[in-house]
């Protein structure tokens with residue numbers, strides 16, 4: 001298990017902000033083997049800083065990162081796969097050459113690096129571009145190469161900073177499938193994203209970070225249960241004022257009135273709605289991750 005605990009980080013101030021900037025204010029979470037963890041938060045919330053500390057690119061002021069119950073070492077990190085925010089490919093190098101090169105850097109034999117490169121090129125749909133220089137590739141294909149570089153040495157943990165940003169739906173699916181395969185093989189995967197529908201679809205658990213603190217963590221189901229559902233009632237052509245005194249808010253769309261309420265007596269609401277007009281819909285709606293996120297960071 002990868003455990004991040006009580007990380008704090010303040011960046012030194014400059015002439016415009018001499019007091020400095022607290023980027024992390026005690027952030028902590030854990031990712032288990034075979035778990036896909038979605039790391040979400042507004043711009044500047046602290047996701048990249050956390051991942052950089054996990055990968056040893058930055059040093060925390062305090063707090064710890066442990067792997068399998070002991071402090072993370074340089075050797076452990078060499079066995080991790082990382083997609084940094086600033087990316088990091090050699091623009092002039094050819095695709096296959098590049099993936100193989102990173103495998104060799106991580107200590108693989110030429111034969112093993114070559115084999116893994118061939119497999120990844122096929123898996124990630126890069127076959128037609130394998131002899132091309134990275135600089136000639138589209139953003140989506142560069143991102144596929146970046147993921148291949150993170151995966152080539154069969155990493156024990158994957159830490160990916162916005163791996164899906166700017167990708168078309170087909171590329172998203174290709175990358176997501178490659179990650180799910182590694183995850184099913186027991187690898188803990190952390191990725192940050194602003195694409196909350198994607199996080200909801202792919203992740204076993206989610207962490208919502210706000211101003212350097214984890215404000216909610218759990219499975220999407222747990223977060224939903226904590227948030228509670230919303231009762232949605234649609235009444236066609238009701239009498240005016242039918243919902244006076246009922247909890248929630250009514251929006252009017254043509255001759256349809258939609259009442260949304262998070263509390264109150266559902267049976268009473270149904271009785272009033274049925275008396276007032278024709279009830280077209282009556283049911284509980286689960287909040288989306290976007291709604292949970294907005295509530296958590298509000």
Ligand SMILES: Nc1ncnc2c1ncn2[C@@H]1O[C@H](COP(=O)(O)OP(=O)(O)OP(=O)(O)O)[C@@H](O)[C@H]1O
Pocket residue numbers: 011012021022023041042043044045046047048049050
């Ligand atoms: N090297 C740095 N020097 C000064 N401040 C920094 C530095 N790196 C990050 N910060 C600040 O720390 C805070 C957290 O930034 P971070 O990049 O971790 O956020 P993020 O959640 O990854 O945001 P985004 O979603 O926009 O990528 C921000 O206020 C940012 O401006």
